[in-house]
Amino acid sequence: MPMTPDPDFSSPSAQFFFDLSQDLYFRKDARNFINRLSVKDLNTLGGVSLLDIYLDTGNVVEPHIHQNASELVYVITGSAVISLINPFTNELLNYTAGPGQVVNIPQGWWHYEVASADGTHLLAIFDSKVPEAIFGSDILRLTPSGVWAHTYGLDQAQVAAAFAPITGTTIIGPPLPGQQTTKPMPYVPYGSPRQPVYAEQAAHYQRPAYPAPYLAQGYGWPYPY
Incomplete structure (x- = not known):
């Protein structure tokens, strides 16, 4: 991957704020989706990025590796079983994590996450x-x-x-009926040119309708879009 220059914090184009809903990475449905943040969204970021993941019970971020980064999974709400294979011991490790708990996944390790509660974030x-x-x-x-x-x-x-039904990148499984072919959203440069492109995704992306008690706890979406 090409190296990105260090941010120029004095530049008029320096960005210090970003709304994650403006970079939808993948959406299975209104309650299972992933938002993304990288230096392509916020040009003052250092060597850090994130995925903002929403899952209901039984939904899985499919097995995968990150070839260019270590990952720290932090549970905000709900519960998930986060599993990884230690390539040094050939051991499958399963961690049930709840709010305030984290699981560390070293770079290049095979891993996946399964939600064990609705409204997992x-x-x-x-x-x-x-x-x-x-x-x-x-x-x-x-x-x-x-x-x-x-x-x-x-x-x-x-x-x-056995593999014939897998016709695309799953990302969040199991796929819905008729949703076998899927793919992550492409990056769209942040700023005014982004809006017409993102408007085409409006039918594809909707914020989840969490129940009132969930919102009352301060979780979910605090404002309309």
């Missing part, structure tokens, strides 16, 4: 200006079925049939 913080990821759905669908079958002594027809 996670903040994934990265030590990179732009988070990158390699998703399990892409590895499964882009590796030829014959390679899987030959490498592991499997029946190729069965492998092909």
Whole structure:
């Protein structure tokens, strides 16, 4: 990835504020979606970025790795089981985390998150200006079925049939009926040129309708958009 210059804090174009709803990374539905923040949104950021993740019970941020960053997952509300494979011990680690608890995921480690409560809100913080990821759905669908079958002594027809429904990057699973092909939102430069492009996504993106008790606790969206 090309290096980004250090921010010029005295520049008239220096940005110190950003509304995360203006960079939707992925939306499965109104209660399961991910917003994003990187140096492409806020040009004064140092070596940090984040994903703002909303999940209901049973929804999964699919298995993946971040090839360019370590990740710290902080639970704001709800509960999630955050799982990772330690490549040094070949051990699967599962951590049930609630509000105020964190799980650290070193760079390049295979991991995934499963919500165990409705209204789960996670903040994934990265030590990179732009988070990158390699998703399990892409590895499964882009590796030829014959390679899987030959490498592991499997029946190729069965492998092909098993992976056939995976036609896109899943990101938040399981997919809804008819939502097999998905992809993250592209970056759109922040500022006035962004608005016409983002307006086209209005039907795709809506803030979740959390129940009144949830909002009364100060969670969810404190203002209309």
